[in-house]
Amino acid sequence: MSLVTITQAAQVSGVSAKMIRYYESIGLIAAPARGENRYRHYDETALHELAFIRRARDLGFGFEDIRQLLGLWRDRQRSSAEVKAIALRHVAALEQKAAALTAMSQTLKHLAERCHGDERPDCPILEALDQPGPPAHAW
Amino acid sequence: MSLVTITQAAQVSGVSAKMIRYYESIGLIAAPARGENRYRHYDETALHELAFIRRARDLGFGFEDIRQLLGLWRDRQRSSAEVKAIALRHVAALEQKAAALTAMSQTLKHLAERCHGDERPDCPILEALDQPGPPAHAW
DNA sequence: GCTTGACCTTCCCATGATGGGAACCCCACA
């Protein structure tokens, strides 16, 4: 069981040292053992958890979800139903955000297409911002 | 020229009073005239600008973009090319963010489909978080 | 005139996730 410093833990887990300390401060991970010099050192399990968190973050999970996923991950007796529920809830949230962004970009794209983009001041984009025009999906 | 208080300005513009003060503090809008009681009062032009900002925010523009758009909007001699450039840059940013979210939700959706979601502990979702699996687009 | 309630003011704090940097301590190596 090799013990590593925070910078080494950061390198192997892909989580910055800054974030590792932060995760500890909000109780997402347990406080690791300290040396006599008060340096943190991390064991295999801790490194594993950090990598887990890293991948969950890459999938856009927030800390509350990650907290629950970590709990389920540690529990060998867990039911996969809970994991699936968290994942599907998150999928719905991601899809909603993506749809909102897409709607914005579509609206703006259509406006930009109708904008000459030359020396003339006329511009449907500014006109749309100017007047309380119809909702976005009307374009 | 009717002058209104901040709460009335909030109601007609759709921007909260809190945000109106904030926009003023960061110099996004000019400081309005004050009454003897130091109450802010807003004229037609100010209300118009607030509504403009509101709609720009609805399209996802950040404050720096809005600052520039407001400048172009006030300038009757502006060229539409600058407006279009800002808009298209923003469209690209929105599309990129939307694509990132969609990629996450796709990955997670596929994993969830392969998860029984019953009493059994086996779960591809946790397995994916557990091991440094292939990148998301491999699913 | 006085109370009451609704409004205004400024100031501080919080979010979520992350980075930057200061000030200070510690260790290994030449």
Added chain:
DNA sequence: TGTGGGGTTCCCATCATGGGAAGGTCAAGC
């Protein structure tokens, strides 16, 4: 023994927004 590269804590910044406290002000009803 100096130097460089760790480690530690603490504060501040982001982006846009909301909550709330403490205190001043106004208008309406009695």
